[in-house]
Amino acid sequence: MAQTHSLPGLLILDWGASELPPGCHIAMSTRRGGVSPPPYDSLNVSYAVGDDPVSVTRNRGILAAALRLPLSAVTFAAQAHGLRVQDVGEMERGRGHASLGDAFAGTDGLLTEQVATPLAILTADCYPIAVMGDGAIAIAHAGWRGTLGNLAGRCVAELVRRGQPAGEMTGYLGPGIRDCCYTVDEGRAAAFVERYGEESGVCSRSPKGMMLDLAMANRLNLQAAGLQAHRIFSQGDCTACNPEYFSYRRDGLTGRQAMVIWMSGDAG
Ligand SMILES: [Zn+2]
Incomplete structure:
Protein backbone atom coordinates (compact mmCIF):
# COMPACT_ATOMS: atom_id res chain seq x y z
CA MET A 1 0.00 0.00 0.00
CA ALA A 2 1.24 3.39 -0.88
CA GLN A 3 1.15 4.84 2.58
CA THR A 4 1.75 3.74 6.12
CA HIS A 5 0.63 5.58 9.17
CA SER A 6 1.49 4.57 12.64
CA LEU A 7 -0.12 5.64 15.88
CA PRO A 8 1.91 4.82 18.99
CA GLY A 9 2.52 1.07 18.81
CA LEU A 10 0.01 0.61 16.01
CA LEU A 11 0.69 -0.10 12.36
CA ILE A 12 -2.14 0.39 9.90
CA LEU A 13 -1.49 0.37 6.17
CA ASP A 14 -3.44 2.86 4.17
CA TRP A 15 -3.94 2.61 0.42
CA GLY A 16 -2.87 5.84 -1.21
CA ALA A 17 -5.76 8.12 -2.03
CA SER A 18 -4.26 8.83 -5.46
CA GLU A 19 -5.02 5.26 -6.58
CA LEU A 20 -8.54 5.16 -5.12
CA PRO A 21 -11.81 6.48 -6.52
CA PRO A 22 -12.96 9.67 -4.76
CA GLY A 23 -14.57 8.97 -1.39
CA CYS A 24 -13.33 5.35 -1.28
CA HIS A 25 -10.99 4.06 1.40
CA ILE A 26 -8.97 0.88 1.98
CA ALA A 27 -7.05 0.16 5.16
CA MET A 28 -5.19 -2.92 6.32
CA SER A 29 -4.29 -3.83 9.87
CA THR A 30 -1.12 -5.70 10.81
CA ARG A 31 -0.08 -7.59 13.96
CA ARG A 32 1.11 -4.46 15.70
CA GLY A 33 -0.66 -2.38 18.32
CA GLY A 34 -3.17 -4.73 19.97
CA VAL A 35 -3.65 -6.35 23.37
CA SER A 36 -3.73 -10.09 22.60
CA PRO A 37 -1.01 -12.33 24.06
CA PRO A 38 0.86 -14.96 21.99
CA PRO A 39 0.05 -16.70 19.73
CA TYR A 40 -2.43 -13.94 18.84
CA ASP A 41 -0.01 -11.09 19.41
CA SER A 42 -1.14 -8.62 19.22
CA LEU A 43 -3.82 -6.99 17.06
CA ASN A 44 -5.92 -10.11 16.40
CA VAL A 45 -9.36 -9.06 15.18
CA SER A 46 -10.92 -12.52 14.76
CA TYR A 47 -13.34 -14.15 17.20
CA ALA A 48 -12.92 -17.45 15.33
CA VAL A 49 -9.35 -18.44 16.24
CA GLY A 50 -9.56 -19.17 19.98
CA ASP A 51 -8.40 -15.79 21.30
CA ASP A 52 -10.12 -14.25 24.36
CA PRO A 53 -13.17 -12.38 22.95
CA VAL A 54 -12.53 -9.52 25.36
CA SER A 55 -9.15 -8.96 23.72
CA VAL A 56 -10.65 -9.23 20.22
CA THR A 57 -13.28 -6.63 21.07
CA ARG A 58 -10.58 -4.29 22.38
CA ASN A 59 -8.47 -4.88 19.28
CA ARG A 60 -11.38 -4.14 16.97
CA GLY A 61 -12.00 -0.95 18.93
CA ILE A 62 -8.35 0.06 18.49
CA LEU A 63 -8.56 -0.55 14.74
CA ALA A 64 -11.84 1.31 14.30
CA ALA A 65 -10.58 4.27 16.32
CA ALA A 66 -7.44 4.44 14.20
CA LEU A 67 -9.59 4.55 11.08
CA ARG A 68 -11.97 7.07 12.68
CA LEU A 69 -14.88 4.71 12.10
CA PRO A 70 -17.57 3.68 14.59
CA LEU A 71 -16.93 -0.01 15.27
CA SER A 72 -20.71 -0.52 15.44
CA ALA A 73 -20.88 0.21 11.69
CA VAL A 74 -18.10 -2.15 10.59
CA THR A 75 -19.62 -5.25 9.00
CA PHE A 76 -18.08 -8.72 9.24
CA ALA A 77 -18.60 -12.13 7.64
CA ALA A 78 -18.26 -15.55 9.26
CA GLN A 79 -15.85 -16.66 6.56
CA ALA A 80 -15.93 -20.23 5.30
CA HIS A 81 -13.66 -20.46 2.22
CA GLY A 82 -16.82 -20.42 0.13
CA LEU A 83 -18.23 -18.31 -2.69
CA ARG A 84 -21.19 -16.58 -1.08
CA VAL A 85 -21.46 -12.81 -1.55
CA GLN A 86 -23.71 -10.79 0.76
CA ASP A 87 -25.23 -7.41 -0.09
CA VAL A 88 -25.02 -5.21 3.01
CA GLY A 89 -27.91 -2.77 3.14
CA GLU A 90 -28.62 -0.10 5.69
CA MET A 91 -30.35 -2.58 8.00
CA GLU A 92 -27.36 -4.94 7.97
CA ARG A 93 -24.73 -2.31 8.66
CA GLY A 94 -22.47 -3.42 11.49
CA ARG A 95 -23.49 -7.09 11.52
CA GLY A 96 -20.86 -9.21 13.22
CA HIS A 97 -18.92 -6.32 14.72
CA ALA A 98 -19.28 -7.63 18.27
CA SER A 99 -19.58 -11.39 17.84
CA LEU A 100 -19.00 -14.20 15.38
CA GLY A 101 -22.56 -15.46 15.81
CA ASP A 102 -24.01 -12.21 14.46
CA ALA A 103 -21.73 -12.14 11.37
CA PHE A 104 -23.06 -13.24 7.97
CA ALA A 105 -22.76 -17.02 8.08
CA GLY A 106 -20.83 -18.91 5.42
CA THR A 107 -19.93 -15.70 3.62
CA ASP A 108 -16.65 -14.73 1.98
CA GLY A 109 -17.73 -11.72 -0.04
CA LEU A 110 -19.45 -8.51 1.07
CA LEU A 111 -20.71 -5.64 -1.04
CA THR A 112 -22.54 -2.43 -0.35
CA GLU A 113 -24.02 0.56 -2.12
CA GLN A 114 -24.28 2.40 1.18
CA VAL A 115 -21.92 5.12 2.32
CA ALA A 116 -20.55 4.90 5.86
CA THR A 117 -20.87 1.11 5.77
CA PRO A 118 -17.38 -0.29 6.25
CA LEU A 119 -16.86 -3.91 5.18
CA ALA A 120 -14.17 -6.08 6.78
CA ILE A 121 -12.48 -9.27 5.65
CA LEU A 122 -10.04 -11.13 7.91
CA THR A 123 -6.99 -12.97 6.64
CA ALA A 124 -3.77 -14.76 7.55
CA ASP A 125 -2.26 -15.69 4.13
CA CYS A 126 -5.49 -15.69 2.11
CA TYR A 127 -6.00 -12.65 -0.10
CA PRO A 128 -8.22 -9.74 0.81
CA ILE A 129 -9.51 -8.34 -2.48
CA ALA A 130 -11.37 -5.07 -2.89
CA VAL A 131 -13.32 -4.00 -5.97
CA MET A 132 -14.42 -0.39 -6.16
CA GLY A 133 -17.07 0.96 -8.48
CA ASP A 134 -18.73 4.33 -8.54
CA GLY A 135 -21.18 4.12 -5.66
CA ALA A 136 -20.78 0.41 -4.94
CA ILE A 137 -17.88 -1.54 -3.44
CA ALA A 138 -17.11 -5.18 -2.69
CA ILE A 139 -14.56 -7.11 -0.67
CA ALA A 140 -13.62 -10.79 -0.83
CA HIS A 141 -11.62 -13.37 1.09
CA ALA A 142 -9.85 -15.70 -1.32
CA GLY A 143 -7.55 -18.54 -0.41
CA TRP A 144 -6.92 -21.27 -2.95
CA ARG A 145 -10.57 -22.38 -2.92
CA GLY A 146 -11.99 -18.89 -3.33
CA THR A 147 -9.45 -18.19 -6.05
CA LEU A 148 -10.15 -21.37 -8.02
CA GLY A 149 -13.89 -20.73 -7.52
CA ASN A 150 -13.46 -17.16 -8.83
CA LEU A 151 -14.95 -15.33 -5.86
CA ALA A 152 -13.36 -12.08 -7.11
CA GLY A 153 -15.16 -12.49 -10.43
CA ARG A 154 -18.43 -13.12 -8.59
CA CYS A 155 -18.02 -9.87 -6.69
CA VAL A 156 -17.45 -8.03 -9.98
CA ALA A 157 -20.56 -9.69 -11.47
CA GLU A 158 -22.65 -8.60 -8.48
CA LEU A 159 -21.48 -5.01 -8.93
CA VAL A 160 -22.23 -5.22 -12.68
CA ARG A 161 -25.76 -6.36 -11.79
CA ARG A 162 -26.09 -3.12 -9.85
CA GLY A 163 -25.20 -1.05 -12.88
CA GLN A 164 -21.45 -0.70 -12.43
CA PRO A 165 -19.41 -1.09 -15.65
CA ALA A 166 -16.61 -3.61 -15.01
CA GLY A 167 -14.21 -1.65 -17.22
CA GLU A 168 -14.46 1.31 -14.88
CA MET A 169 -13.95 -0.63 -11.65
CA THR A 170 -10.69 -0.70 -9.76
CA GLY A 171 -9.33 -3.83 -8.08
CA TYR A 172 -6.99 -4.09 -5.11
CA LEU A 173 -5.12 -7.15 -3.89
CA GLY A 174 -3.96 -6.83 -0.30
CA PRO A 175 -1.12 -8.68 1.38
CA GLY A 176 -1.27 -12.47 1.16
CA ILE A 177 0.99 -15.47 0.87
CA ARG A 178 3.05 -15.11 -2.30
CA ASP A 179 4.83 -17.54 -4.57
CA CYS A 180 8.03 -17.14 -2.54
CA CYS A 181 6.40 -19.15 0.27
CA TYR A 182 3.29 -20.90 -1.00
CA THR A 183 4.24 -24.47 -1.84
CA VAL A 184 1.39 -26.73 -2.92
CA ASP A 185 1.13 -30.40 -3.81
CA GLU A 186 1.08 -31.61 -7.41
CA GLY A 187 -2.68 -32.13 -7.39
CA ARG A 188 -3.52 -28.59 -6.39
CA ALA A 189 -0.94 -27.20 -8.80
CA ALA A 190 -2.51 -29.26 -11.59
CA ALA A 191 -5.94 -27.79 -10.83
CA PHE A 192 -4.55 -24.27 -11.20
CA VAL A 193 -2.63 -25.12 -14.37
CA GLU A 194 -5.78 -26.61 -15.84
CA ARG A 195 -7.72 -23.48 -14.96
CA TYR A 196 -5.21 -20.76 -15.88
CA GLY A 197 -2.86 -22.51 -18.31
CA GLU A 198 0.81 -23.41 -18.08
CA GLU A 199 1.93 -20.13 -19.65
CA SER A 200 0.06 -17.96 -17.10
CA GLY A 201 2.86 -18.34 -14.55
CA VAL A 202 0.31 -19.02 -11.80
CA CYS A 203 2.26 -22.20 -10.95
CA SER A 204 6.02 -22.56 -11.10
CA ARG A 205 8.48 -25.25 -10.09
CA SER A 206 11.23 -24.34 -7.62
CA PRO A 207 13.69 -26.30 -5.47
CA LYS A 208 11.06 -26.08 -2.67
CA GLY A 209 8.39 -27.69 -4.85
CA MET A 210 5.43 -26.34 -6.79
CA MET A 211 4.81 -22.68 -5.98
CA LEU A 212 1.37 -21.14 -6.38
CA ASP A 213 0.88 -17.44 -7.12
CA LEU A 214 -2.57 -16.57 -5.80
CA ALA A 215 -2.06 -12.86 -6.46
CA MET A 216 -1.53 -13.58 -10.15
CA ALA A 217 -4.51 -15.93 -10.29
CA ASN A 218 -6.79 -13.35 -8.67
CA ARG A 219 -5.50 -10.66 -10.99
CA LEU A 220 -6.45 -12.93 -13.89
CA THR A 239 2.26 -12.50 4.80
CA ALA A 240 4.36 -15.63 5.33
CA CYS A 241 7.78 -13.97 5.10
CA ASN A 242 6.91 -10.56 6.54
CA PRO A 243 6.66 -10.76 10.36
CA GLU A 244 4.35 -7.74 10.47
CA TYR A 245 1.48 -10.03 9.43
CA PHE A 246 -0.33 -13.03 10.84
CA SER A 247 0.43 -16.11 8.72
CA TYR A 248 -1.40 -19.39 9.12
CA ARG A 249 1.16 -21.19 6.95
CA ARG A 250 4.05 -19.96 9.09
CA ASP A 251 2.51 -20.05 12.56
CA GLY A 252 -0.51 -22.39 12.57
CA LEU A 253 -2.51 -21.19 15.58
CA THR A 254 -2.44 -17.42 15.18
CA GLY A 255 -4.55 -14.28 14.74
CA ARG A 256 -6.06 -12.52 11.76
CA GLN A 257 -5.53 -9.08 10.24
CA ALA A 258 -8.29 -7.12 8.56
CA MET A 259 -8.82 -5.27 5.33
CA VAL A 260 -11.52 -2.65 5.76
CA ILE A 261 -13.10 -0.76 2.85
CA TRP A 262 -15.70 1.99 2.90
CA MET A 263 -17.21 4.92 1.07
CA SER A 264 -17.28 8.14 3.03
CA GLY A 265 -19.76 9.84 0.75
CA ASP A 266 -17.48 12.78 0.12
CA ALA A 267 -14.23 13.20 -1.73
CA GLY A 268 -12.19 12.99 1.49
ZN1 LIG B 1 7.04 -15.14 1.13
Whole structure:
Protein backbone atom coordinates (compact mmCIF):
# COMPACT_ATOMS: atom_id res chain seq x y z
CA MET A 1 0.00 0.00 0.00
CA ALA A 2 1.24 3.39 -0.88
CA GLN A 3 1.15 4.84 2.58
CA THR A 4 1.75 3.74 6.12
CA HIS A 5 0.63 5.58 9.17
CA SER A 6 1.49 4.57 12.64
CA LEU A 7 -0.12 5.64 15.88
CA PRO A 8 1.91 4.82 18.99
CA GLY A 9 2.52 1.07 18.81
CA LEU A 10 0.01 0.61 16.01
CA LEU A 11 0.69 -0.10 12.36
CA ILE A 12 -2.14 0.39 9.90
CA LEU A 13 -1.49 0.37 6.17
CA ASP A 14 -3.44 2.86 4.17
CA TRP A 15 -3.94 2.61 0.42
CA GLY A 16 -2.87 5.84 -1.21
CA ALA A 17 -5.76 8.12 -2.03
CA SER A 18 -4.26 8.83 -5.46
CA GLU A 19 -5.02 5.26 -6.58
CA LEU A 20 -8.54 5.16 -5.12
CA PRO A 21 -11.81 6.48 -6.52
CA PRO A 22 -12.96 9.67 -4.76
CA GLY A 23 -14.57 8.97 -1.39
CA CYS A 24 -13.33 5.35 -1.28
CA HIS A 25 -10.99 4.06 1.40
CA ILE A 26 -8.97 0.88 1.98
CA ALA A 27 -7.05 0.16 5.16
CA MET A 28 -5.19 -2.92 6.32
CA SER A 29 -4.29 -3.83 9.87
CA THR A 30 -1.12 -5.70 10.81
CA ARG A 31 -0.08 -7.59 13.96
CA ARG A 32 1.11 -4.46 15.70
CA GLY A 33 -0.66 -2.38 18.32
CA GLY A 34 -3.17 -4.73 19.97
CA VAL A 35 -3.65 -6.35 23.37
CA SER A 36 -3.73 -10.09 22.60
CA PRO A 37 -1.01 -12.33 24.06
CA PRO A 38 0.86 -14.96 21.99
CA PRO A 39 0.05 -16.70 19.73
CA TYR A 40 -2.43 -13.94 18.84
CA ASP A 41 -0.01 -11.09 19.41
CA SER A 42 -1.14 -8.62 19.22
CA LEU A 43 -3.82 -6.99 17.06
CA ASN A 44 -5.92 -10.11 16.40
CA VAL A 45 -9.36 -9.06 15.18
CA SER A 46 -10.92 -12.52 14.76
CA TYR A 47 -13.34 -14.15 17.20
CA ALA A 48 -12.92 -17.45 15.33
CA VAL A 49 -9.35 -18.44 16.24
CA GLY A 50 -9.56 -19.17 19.98
CA ASP A 51 -8.40 -15.79 21.30
CA ASP A 52 -10.12 -14.25 24.36
CA PRO A 53 -13.17 -12.38 22.95
CA VAL A 54 -12.53 -9.52 25.36
CA SER A 55 -9.15 -8.96 23.72
CA VAL A 56 -10.65 -9.23 20.22
CA THR A 57 -13.28 -6.63 21.07
CA ARG A 58 -10.58 -4.29 22.38
CA ASN A 59 -8.47 -4.88 19.28
CA ARG A 60 -11.38 -4.14 16.97
CA GLY A 61 -12.00 -0.95 18.93
CA ILE A 62 -8.35 0.06 18.49
CA LEU A 63 -8.56 -0.55 14.74
CA ALA A 64 -11.84 1.31 14.30
CA ALA A 65 -10.58 4.27 16.32
CA ALA A 66 -7.44 4.44 14.20
CA LEU A 67 -9.59 4.55 11.08
CA ARG A 68 -11.97 7.07 12.68
CA LEU A 69 -14.88 4.71 12.10
CA PRO A 70 -17.57 3.68 14.59
CA LEU A 71 -16.93 -0.01 15.27
CA SER A 72 -20.71 -0.52 15.44
CA ALA A 73 -20.88 0.21 11.69
CA VAL A 74 -18.10 -2.15 10.59
CA THR A 75 -19.62 -5.25 9.00
CA PHE A 76 -18.08 -8.72 9.24
CA ALA A 77 -18.60 -12.13 7.64
CA ALA A 78 -18.26 -15.55 9.26
CA GLN A 79 -15.85 -16.66 6.56
CA ALA A 80 -15.93 -20.23 5.30
CA HIS A 81 -13.66 -20.46 2.22
CA GLY A 82 -16.82 -20.42 0.13
CA LEU A 83 -18.23 -18.31 -2.69
CA ARG A 84 -21.19 -16.58 -1.08
CA VAL A 85 -21.46 -12.81 -1.55
CA GLN A 86 -23.71 -10.79 0.76
CA ASP A 87 -25.23 -7.41 -0.09
CA VAL A 88 -25.02 -5.21 3.01
CA GLY A 89 -27.91 -2.77 3.14
CA GLU A 90 -28.62 -0.10 5.69
CA MET A 91 -30.35 -2.58 8.00
CA GLU A 92 -27.36 -4.94 7.97
CA ARG A 93 -24.73 -2.31 8.66
CA GLY A 94 -22.47 -3.42 11.49
CA ARG A 95 -23.49 -7.09 11.52
CA GLY A 96 -20.86 -9.21 13.22
CA HIS A 97 -18.92 -6.32 14.72
CA ALA A 98 -19.28 -7.63 18.27
CA SER A 99 -19.58 -11.39 17.84
CA LEU A 100 -19.00 -14.20 15.38
CA GLY A 101 -22.56 -15.46 15.81
CA ASP A 102 -24.01 -12.21 14.46
CA ALA A 103 -21.73 -12.14 11.37
CA PHE A 104 -23.06 -13.24 7.97
CA ALA A 105 -22.76 -17.02 8.08
CA GLY A 106 -20.83 -18.91 5.42
CA THR A 107 -19.93 -15.70 3.62
CA ASP A 108 -16.65 -14.73 1.98
CA GLY A 109 -17.73 -11.72 -0.04
CA LEU A 110 -19.45 -8.51 1.07
CA LEU A 111 -20.71 -5.64 -1.04
CA THR A 112 -22.54 -2.43 -0.35
CA GLU A 113 -24.02 0.56 -2.12
CA GLN A 114 -24.28 2.40 1.18
CA VAL A 115 -21.92 5.12 2.32
CA ALA A 116 -20.55 4.90 5.86
CA THR A 117 -20.87 1.11 5.77
CA PRO A 118 -17.38 -0.29 6.25
CA LEU A 119 -16.86 -3.91 5.18
CA ALA A 120 -14.17 -6.08 6.78
CA ILE A 121 -12.48 -9.27 5.65
CA LEU A 122 -10.04 -11.13 7.91
CA THR A 123 -6.99 -12.97 6.64
CA ALA A 124 -3.77 -14.76 7.55
CA ASP A 125 -2.26 -15.69 4.13
CA CYS A 126 -5.49 -15.69 2.11
CA TYR A 127 -6.00 -12.65 -0.10
CA PRO A 128 -8.22 -9.74 0.81
CA ILE A 129 -9.51 -8.34 -2.48
CA ALA A 130 -11.37 -5.07 -2.89
CA VAL A 131 -13.32 -4.00 -5.97
CA MET A 132 -14.42 -0.39 -6.16
CA GLY A 133 -17.07 0.96 -8.48
CA ASP A 134 -18.73 4.33 -8.54
CA GLY A 135 -21.18 4.12 -5.66
CA ALA A 136 -20.78 0.41 -4.94
CA ILE A 137 -17.88 -1.54 -3.44
CA ALA A 138 -17.11 -5.18 -2.69
CA ILE A 139 -14.56 -7.11 -0.67
CA ALA A 140 -13.62 -10.79 -0.83
CA HIS A 141 -11.62 -13.37 1.09
CA ALA A 142 -9.85 -15.70 -1.32
CA GLY A 143 -7.55 -18.54 -0.41
CA TRP A 144 -6.92 -21.27 -2.95
CA ARG A 145 -10.57 -22.38 -2.92
CA GLY A 146 -11.99 -18.89 -3.33
CA THR A 147 -9.45 -18.19 -6.05
CA LEU A 148 -10.15 -21.37 -8.02
CA GLY A 149 -13.89 -20.73 -7.52
CA ASN A 150 -13.46 -17.16 -8.83
CA LEU A 151 -14.95 -15.33 -5.86
CA ALA A 152 -13.36 -12.08 -7.11
CA GLY A 153 -15.16 -12.49 -10.43
CA ARG A 154 -18.43 -13.12 -8.59
CA CYS A 155 -18.02 -9.87 -6.69
CA VAL A 156 -17.45 -8.03 -9.98
CA ALA A 157 -20.56 -9.69 -11.47
CA GLU A 158 -22.65 -8.60 -8.48
CA LEU A 159 -21.48 -5.01 -8.93
CA VAL A 160 -22.23 -5.22 -12.68
CA ARG A 161 -25.76 -6.36 -11.79
CA ARG A 162 -26.09 -3.12 -9.85
CA GLY A 163 -25.20 -1.05 -12.88
CA GLN A 164 -21.45 -0.70 -12.43
CA PRO A 165 -19.41 -1.09 -15.65
CA ALA A 166 -16.61 -3.61 -15.01
CA GLY A 167 -14.21 -1.65 -17.22
CA GLU A 168 -14.46 1.31 -14.88
CA MET A 169 -13.95 -0.63 -11.65
CA THR A 170 -10.69 -0.70 -9.76
CA GLY A 171 -9.33 -3.83 -8.08
CA TYR A 172 -6.99 -4.09 -5.11
CA LEU A 173 -5.12 -7.15 -3.89
CA GLY A 174 -3.96 -6.83 -0.30
CA PRO A 175 -1.12 -8.68 1.38
CA GLY A 176 -1.27 -12.47 1.16
CA ILE A 177 0.99 -15.47 0.87
CA ARG A 178 3.05 -15.11 -2.30
CA ASP A 179 4.83 -17.54 -4.57
CA CYS A 180 8.03 -17.14 -2.54
CA CYS A 181 6.40 -19.15 0.27
CA TYR A 182 3.29 -20.90 -1.00
CA THR A 183 4.24 -24.47 -1.84
CA VAL A 184 1.39 -26.73 -2.92
CA ASP A 185 1.13 -30.40 -3.81
CA GLU A 186 1.08 -31.61 -7.41
CA GLY A 187 -2.68 -32.13 -7.39
CA ARG A 188 -3.52 -28.59 -6.39
CA ALA A 189 -0.94 -27.20 -8.80
CA ALA A 190 -2.51 -29.26 -11.59
CA ALA A 191 -5.94 -27.79 -10.83
CA PHE A 192 -4.55 -24.27 -11.20
CA VAL A 193 -2.63 -25.12 -14.37
CA GLU A 194 -5.78 -26.61 -15.84
CA ARG A 195 -7.72 -23.48 -14.96
CA TYR A 196 -5.21 -20.76 -15.88
CA GLY A 197 -2.86 -22.51 -18.31
CA GLU A 198 0.81 -23.41 -18.08
CA GLU A 199 1.93 -20.13 -19.65
CA SER A 200 0.06 -17.96 -17.10
CA GLY A 201 2.86 -18.34 -14.55
CA VAL A 202 0.31 -19.02 -11.80
CA CYS A 203 2.26 -22.20 -10.95
CA SER A 204 6.02 -22.56 -11.10
CA ARG A 205 8.48 -25.25 -10.09
CA SER A 206 11.23 -24.34 -7.62
CA PRO A 207 13.69 -26.30 -5.47
CA LYS A 208 11.06 -26.08 -2.67
CA GLY A 209 8.39 -27.69 -4.85
CA MET A 210 5.43 -26.34 -6.79
CA MET A 211 4.81 -22.68 -5.98
CA LEU A 212 1.37 -21.14 -6.38
CA ASP A 213 0.88 -17.44 -7.12
CA LEU A 214 -2.57 -16.57 -5.80
CA ALA A 215 -2.06 -12.86 -6.46
CA MET A 216 -1.53 -13.58 -10.15
CA ALA A 217 -4.51 -15.93 -10.29
CA ASN A 218 -6.79 -13.35 -8.67
CA ARG A 219 -5.50 -10.66 -10.99
CA LEU A 220 -6.45 -12.93 -13.89
CA ASN A 221 -9.87 -13.51 -12.31
CA LEU A 222 -10.48 -9.76 -12.13
CA GLN A 223 -9.33 -9.25 -15.72
CA ALA A 224 -11.52 -12.10 -16.96
CA ALA A 225 -14.44 -10.41 -15.18
CA GLY A 226 -13.82 -7.27 -17.20
CA LEU A 227 -11.43 -5.11 -15.18
CA GLN A 228 -8.69 -3.35 -17.09
CA ALA A 229 -5.18 -4.57 -16.22
CA HIS A 230 -3.94 -1.08 -15.35
CA ARG A 231 -6.79 -0.67 -12.87
CA ILE A 232 -5.72 -3.65 -10.75
CA PHE A 233 -3.31 -2.81 -7.94
CA SER A 234 -1.37 -5.24 -5.78
CA GLN A 235 -0.01 -4.31 -2.37
CA GLY A 236 2.79 -6.85 -2.79
CA ASP A 237 3.68 -7.99 0.74
CA CYS A 238 3.96 -11.71 1.49
CA THR A 239 2.26 -12.50 4.80
CA ALA A 240 4.36 -15.63 5.33
CA CYS A 241 7.78 -13.97 5.10
CA ASN A 242 6.91 -10.56 6.54
CA PRO A 243 6.66 -10.76 10.36
CA GLU A 244 4.35 -7.74 10.47
CA TYR A 245 1.48 -10.03 9.43
CA PHE A 246 -0.33 -13.03 10.84
CA SER A 247 0.43 -16.11 8.72
CA TYR A 248 -1.40 -19.39 9.12
CA ARG A 249 1.16 -21.19 6.95
CA ARG A 250 4.05 -19.96 9.09
CA ASP A 251 2.51 -20.05 12.56
CA GLY A 252 -0.51 -22.39 12.57
CA LEU A 253 -2.51 -21.19 15.58
CA THR A 254 -2.44 -17.42 15.18
CA GLY A 255 -4.55 -14.28 14.74
CA ARG A 256 -6.06 -12.52 11.76
CA GLN A 257 -5.53 -9.08 10.24
CA ALA A 258 -8.29 -7.12 8.56
CA MET A 259 -8.82 -5.27 5.33
CA VAL A 260 -11.52 -2.65 5.76
CA ILE A 261 -13.10 -0.76 2.85
CA TRP A 262 -15.70 1.99 2.90
CA MET A 263 -17.21 4.92 1.07
CA SER A 264 -17.28 8.14 3.03
CA GLY A 265 -19.76 9.84 0.75
CA ASP A 266 -17.48 12.78 0.12
CA ALA A 267 -14.23 13.20 -1.73
CA GLY A 268 -12.19 12.99 1.49
ZN1 LIG B 1 7.04 -15.14 1.13
